């Protein structure tokens with residue numbers, strides 16, 4: 001069996017799409033036959049734990065698991081039997097973010113395209129690059145994107161700061177939130193090829 005991969009999705013900003021991205025990664029990994037679990041570090045909101053509970057209530061496939069935790073080391077020891085562990089970080093907690101980073105094989109920073117999102121996220125990326133042993137450094141994921149132009153501009157800004165952005169974007173879809181409130185279906189946002197770039201593969205396979 002391939003070794004377990006730990007993917008950390010972190011941002012100190014709230015509402016940028018951390019939990020949505022974690023769910024997407026875990027769900028796509030599970031759809032590929034992998035055993036996937038989300039460790040939800042936002043123990044107040046427990047967004048991903050709730051999402052998994054709703055899926056269970058509705059017998060939705062593929063199965064994804066989640067548990068709330070505050071202790072990354074302990075939880076990773078207790079969950080050795082998985083192929084993919086996705087860490088759903090809590091917003092606004094630099095100390096907790098710092099605890100998660102060394103445990104990750106891949107670190108993804110979800111960000112919107114606005115300056116207000118990019119500036120603190122690039123600052124976080126720089127701090128993570130200094131802490132992490134990952135040769136490539138953290139990867140940005142564009143979330144809640146409205147237009148191809150703003151995505152392209154954000155990519156350029158991130159690239160100029162010396163970081164990589166995953167291909168594709170999680171575009172802002174009003175129906176995403178509505179679906180999740182009604183629990184009629186699991187959130188299954190896609191990374192559409194809204195800004196195709198020749199020779200590059202779409203994001204889900206590169207994250208999961």
Ligand SMILES: Nc1ncnc2c1ncn2[C@@H]1O[C@H](COP(=O)(O)OP(=O)(O)OP(=O)(O)O)[C@@H](O)[C@H]1O
Nearest residue numbers: 014015016017018019020091144171172173176177
């Ligand atoms: N692409 C999208 N289109 C529309 N709504 C979205 C999209 N992505 C996320 N949302 C909605 O935005 C809200 C915040 O998303 P999410 O919970 O993934 O962010 P978060 O970074 O985990 O937030 P928090 O910091 O509160 O944990 C949720 O209501 C979610 O359904």
Ligand SMILES: [Mg+2]
Nearest residue numbers: 018019042047
């Ligand atoms: Mg969240």
